Amino acid sequence: MVWGNANIQAVIDKVSICRYSLIMSRKHLLLIVVIAGIAFFGVLQFRKPAAGDVRPEVLNVSRSQATIAWLSETVYKGRVFYRPAGSNVDPLEAMDSFGPSDRHExxxxxxxxxxxxxxxIGKSKSRFQFQTQPASAGPFSFLMVAGSLGDQIVxxxxxxxxxFIISFSDVTQQTDGFSEVxxxxxxxxxxxxxxxxxxxxxxxxxxGLWKLDWGGLRLIFADGSEKITMMFDAPAAHTLGVVSSTV
Known part of the structure; x- marks a missing residue:
């Protein structure tokens, strides 16, 4: 499959892809993939933050950790409160590793x-959610997009x-189609x-060359480097995928 300058090649071994949807036009490409079993979807509700609230980002998640980041207009020590979705238990708290700042991770x-x-975040009334990675045999889904999808992404x-989303769309500080998600x-x-x-x-x-490990999937992003074979050694992955920037 070729889209613009991206040559997307799937190298699949011992995997059951249970749901696969593809939408293509001259303006955009959208790929929805569910890997390693049947995934049961809920509905994620998006709520706009209250006036003056920060809009955080989920930078990364693993099976046991998540990194939340945001910028602030004032300097303070960032605090994130969290609890299992749908529960009313007392929230736990995580804080910035360093002192007060306007950059928070x-x-x-x-x-x-x-x-x-x-x-x-802190005393904010805005609520958000994230989900941790599954075990290597657990099901999950992701989106792969290119071009402009507008409000469709929400x-x-x-x-x-x-x-997670893999994007080949042009994103800048001024034009970010993913700001809501x-x-x-x-x-x-x-x-x-x-x-x-x-x-x-x-x-x-x-x-350059980098890899994304998620559940039982390893995606290798290559720029034509001969070192790509070094990343094929992934004992925990039952699925290997290669995304190349060369045609």
């Missing part, structure tokens, strides 16, 4: 795999509830984590 640890959590994420799921691009937060603080991902 809070790492939440001790989470359960394939679990959804509700979180909020409705798709709300209904399909993917665990970043507080809920991580966004990845051909060069690594796609993040307005990282761009703002000068920590953009560098182009």
């Amino acid at each position: 809070v790492i939440i640890t001790g989470l359960n795999p394939s679990a959804r959590y509700t979180y909020w 409705s798709l994420v709300s209904s399909e509830v993917p665990e 970043r507080p809920y799921i991580p966004i990845y691009g051909g060069d690594g984590v796609d993040s307005p937060f990282l761009r703002a603080i000068g920590r953009e991902s560098s182009a």
Whole structure:
């Protein structure tokens, strides 16, 4: 499958892909994939933050951790409160590792795999959610997009509830089609984590060879490098995929 300058090649071994939808036009490409079993989807509700509230990003998640990041107009020590989604138990708290700042990266640890959590920043009334990675045999879904999808991305994420998005769309600080969904799921691009937060603080991902491990999937993003075979050694992965920037 070729789209623009992206040559997307799937190398699949011992995997059951149970749901596969593809939408293509001259303006955009959308790929919805569910891997390793049947996934049961809920509905993710998006709520606009209250006036003056920060809009955080889910930078990354693993089976037991999540990283929440945001910028603030004032300097303070960032705090994230969280608890299992749908519960009313007293929330737990995670804080910035360093002192007061206007750049906040809070790492939440001790989470359960394939679990959804509700979180909020400090005294904010806005509530968001994220989901941890599944075990290697657990089902999950993700979206792969290119081009401009406009408001469609919000409705798709709300209904399909993917665990992450791989984007080949042009994103800048001024034009970000994913701004509404970043507080809920991580966004990845051909060069690594796609993040307005990282761009703002000068920590953009560098182009080249990198890999994304998620559940039982390993996706390798290559620029034609001969070192790509070094990343095929993934004992925990039952699915290997290669995304190449060369045609």
